[in-house]
Amino acid sequence: MKATEARLTAALDRPPADIRLYLLHGPDEAVAQAYVARLAKGMGDGAERVDLDGPGLRGDPARLADEAAALSLFGGARYVRVTGAGEEALEAVAALLSAERAGNPAIVLAPTVKATGKLVKAAIDSDRALAFACYPPGARDAATIVADLARGAGLRLSPAAVQRIVRGSDGDRAVMMREVEKLALYLDAAPDRPVDADDAALEAIGADIAEGEIGDVVLAVTAGQVAPLIEGLRRMNGPDASPIPILRALGRRLVMLAEMRAAVDAGEGAEQVMKRHRVFWREEAATGAALRRWTLPALAAAQQAARRVEREVIAAGPAGRVVADTFLLRLARSAR
Structure with missing residues (x-):
């Protein structure tokens, strides 16, 4: 079945016996991991988690159904998490959905599959599955x-x-x-x-979402300003602070700088380019510094690195903030 967010969260909080599969597809891996954590909480303290991955299921498609039907080693609740799944997991998912018995739910993260693909269609067509698209919202x-x-x-x-x-x-x-x-x-x-x-x-409640701080950090990174970057990261270093918004804002900033750098390389003046892109006057100095420091190939490489680090941050769990901070500092130093 195709799930609404309300239907999905209700099922994760109190997993129903008739749902065997939760398929989370789409590129927003951060929210997919948050839903995995929600299922873990819904399964109760001490629930055993079995980790599989998409490539592994290609060679052993029966394993997903076997793990879903197996008893926990400790006699308690059990669930299966599959990461990095693609269309190669279709046979394994089909076996799970058609199996006679499956006492343990499986949650499958498929960030690269298309909404029109066979894997998503199989989940939507089954009343034993919930499929939900994880996309960054506008x-x-x-x-x-x-x-x-x-x-x-x-x-x-x-x-x-x-x-x-x-x-x-x-x-x-x-x-x-x-x-x-x-x-x-x-x-x-x-x-x-x-x-x-x-x-x-x-x-x-001390919400760690002070306005403007993300922008200040991103400006410092791209301008190569290490001291302001360290101070900005220190201000945002709350116990629950997520680095994902910073990395996504950085990605957008790098795209904009690439467009501006291309115009400068084509002969347009930097001040004219900034005016055309409506750069806020307080950001003109940092933007001008960034345009002087970055080349188009370097900006393209930084964009790819930011996307890679976002995935690493998600995989690192609580240590993700350290991964992100280290990357941002290295990037700022390279911009110098």
Whole structure:
């Protein structure tokens, strides 16, 4: 079945016996990992997790169904996580969905498969599976997502609070989910006892989404300003701070700089290029420095590196912040 976000989260929080497979497809791996964590919580403390991957299932497609039917070594709850799945996992998924018995749910992360592919179609066509597309939302969609998440948690968010979470998350649904959950916990909110929440409530919980700080960090990286970068990272280094919004904002900044650098290489003046791209006056010095320091090949390489590091951050779990900070510092030093 094709799942809505509300249907998916309800099933992850209280896994129903009739759902064998959760297929999370699309490029937003951060939110997919957040849903894996949600299933782990829904399975209960001490639940055993079995890890498989897509390439491994290609050579042994029966293993997914076997693991789903196996008993836990410790006699408790058990679930299967499959990472890096592609269309090569279709046979394994088909075997799981058609098996006589499967006592343990499987959650499959397939970031590269298309929504029109055979793997997604197999999950949508089965009443034993839930398929959900994980894509970074646009600004308008992000506001709707935050409002829906809040409503599901028993929160009535003010427009200002919604926009603050949207801006701070920078399109990262996992960060949105975390901030809403923290706020609901602080206010003791629940669907059966909704609570009003405004921007002041976010301040009260020390929400780590101060406006402008992400932009300051990104500017410092691309301008090669190591000291301001270190200070910016220190300000954002809260216990729950996610580096994903920084890396995504950096990616967009590198794309814009590449467009501007191409215009400069074609003979257009740097000041004229910045004016045409409507660079904010406070950012002109840092942008000018970046245009002097970066070449087009270097910007392309940095874009690829930022995408790779985002995947590494997701895979690293709690250590992801260290991975991201190290990358940002190296990039800033290379820009010098």
